[in-house]
Amino acid sequence: MLVIEDLSRRFGQKTAVDRVSLTIERGSFVGVIGRSGAGKSTLLRLVNRLVDPSAGRIVYDGVDVTHLRGKSLRDWRARCAMIFQQFNLVGRLDVMTNVLMGRLSETSGQRSLLKLWSAQDKAMALSALEQFDMAGFAAQRTEQLSGGQQQRVAIARALVQQPDIILADEPIASLDPRNTRLVMDALAKINRDYGITVLCNLHSLDLARAYCDRLVGMSSGQVVFDGGPLDLTEDVSRRLYGLEAGDVLEIDHIENSRSSLPAAFAA
Ligand SMILES: Nc1ncnc2c1ncn2[C@@H]1O[C@H](COP(=O)(O)OP(=O)(O)OP(=O)(O)O)[C@@H](O)[C@H]1O
Numbered sequence: 001m002l003v004i005e006d007l008s009r010r011f012g013q014k015t016a017v018d019r020v021s022l023t024i025e026r027g028s029f030v031g032v033i034g035r036s037g038a039g040k041s042t043l044l045r046l047v048n049r050l051v052d053p054s055a056g057r058i059v060y061d062g063v064d065v066t067h068l069r070g071k072s073l074r075d076w077r078a079r080c081a082m083i084f085q086q087f088n089l090v091g092r093l094d095v096m097t098n099v100l101m102g103r104l105s106e107t108s109g110q111r112s113l114l115k116l117w118s119a120q121d122k123a124m125a126l127s128a129l130e131q132f133d134m135a136g137f138a139a140q141r142t143e144q145l146s147g148g149q150q151q152r153v154a155i156a157r158a159l160v161q162q163p164d165i166i167l168a169d170e171p172i173a174s175l176d177p178r179n180t181r182l183v184m185d186a187l188a189k190i191n192r193d194y195g196i197t198v199l200c201n202l203h204s205l206d207l208a209r210a211y212c213d214r215l216v217g218m219s220s221g222q223v224v225f226d227g228g229p230l231d232l233t234e235d236v237s238r239r240l241y242g243l244e245a246g247d248v249l250e251i252d253h254i255e256n257s258r259s260s261l262p263a264a265f266a267a
Helices: 040-047 070-079 095-106 109-113 119-131 147-160 177-194 205-211 234-241
Strands: 002-011 014-024 029-033 055-060 080-083 165-169 197-201 214-219 222-227
Touching: 002 040, 014 040, 014 055, 014 222, 029 040, 029 177, 029 205, 040 165, 040 197, 070 080, 070 095, 080 147, 095 119, 095 147, 119 147, 147 177, 165 177, 177 197, 177 205, 214 234, 222 234
Parallel strands: 029 197, 029 214, 080 165, 165 197
Antiparallel strands: 002 014, 002 055, 214 222
8 A cells, every 4th residue: 555645845936746645555546637737747756756755755565665765765666667658768779678677676787787688587578568469569679669559668668567556657648549548458457457556647537537446636736636537527627627617628528517526526
């Protein structure tokens, strides 16, 4: 279980994340939603300590990871794999090598420098690629793949890391609808088949409702909504995105629109 307690991060005068407290159950698929600048990316980066908090704590399975350093920090980062909007793959290397990079924390520095991956690591990488229909591209240079294919390679790399948590920061932001579905399906598969907790920042409310079992809405660094997909009514969405009645929302298919706000919305 991941427990975030009163977590804040300031950048100069700006408070990007403001006293956020959340308890994330193991195996859940949590969507983090909210306007641009709401603090979603910073929250994910705080969890795997790419950004250090100004205040608050992050506790995983009873262990405080807020101030880890050195090897303990590297171990923690290996347990929470990050997936980025821009894939962060090495384009000139082949797909297989990129996936094997996910095994780096388990491989000695010398062996990884010499690319002496074990047979077990290679089998694991190939199996991960197979799961996302990417095994046929194993020997291809990564930069020759489409965006959606590259993101599936990034997800395979995250999977071989054998993480407890996947932090996906707008993983489908630059993809077309078909690739968007393939990438979201890949994350759903990881979550379902391996019980890996997924925290995923999303701009699309339709996707958030379709894939996540819990939605956390942020505004000005604070959590202002925390509920299930059905709680995300049109009223809630309008408040979250600060829209006036009549503005066009990207969610057109909300069936259960109610005028009263559910308890999940912290007024
Ligand atoms: N390294 C930084 N230095 C200064 N300000 C930052 C830094 N990182 C984030 N911020 C600010 O913190 C606020 C939250 O940014 P963040 O990227 O977390 O929001 P977001 O909800 O992920 O936005 P988007 O959906 O556009 O990615 C913004 O006002 C941003 O400008």
